[in-house]
Amino acid sequence: MSVAVSVRLPERLAAELGDVASATERSKSFVIQKALEAYLEEQADLQIALDRLNDPTDATISLEDMRSELAL
Numbered sequence: 001m002s003v004a005v006s007v008r009l010p011e012r013l014a015a016e017l018g019d020v021a022s023a024t025e026r027s028k029s030f031v032i033q034k035a036l037e038a039y040l041e042e043q044a045d046l047q048i049a050l051d052r053l054n055d056p057t058d059a060t061i062s063l064e065d066m067r068s069e070l071a072l
Helices: 011-024 028-053 062-067
Strands: none
Touching: 011 028
8 A cells, every 4th residue: 555645855856756756667766765765774774783882791803803714
């Protein structure tokens, strides 16, 4: 099921969206949906990384140990 959402964009961004949609022969809605999916996935990955960075119980290894493990 799809839900309609209204968004206001700066003219420059709206024009770029139109250009990408035309170049890829996709609808503006499709381009926006894919961009939003990618953004939300990146935000989730960022939050996981920040949570791990700030978790004092998460084990860390030195750069030297990592290079040794990877045979670099």
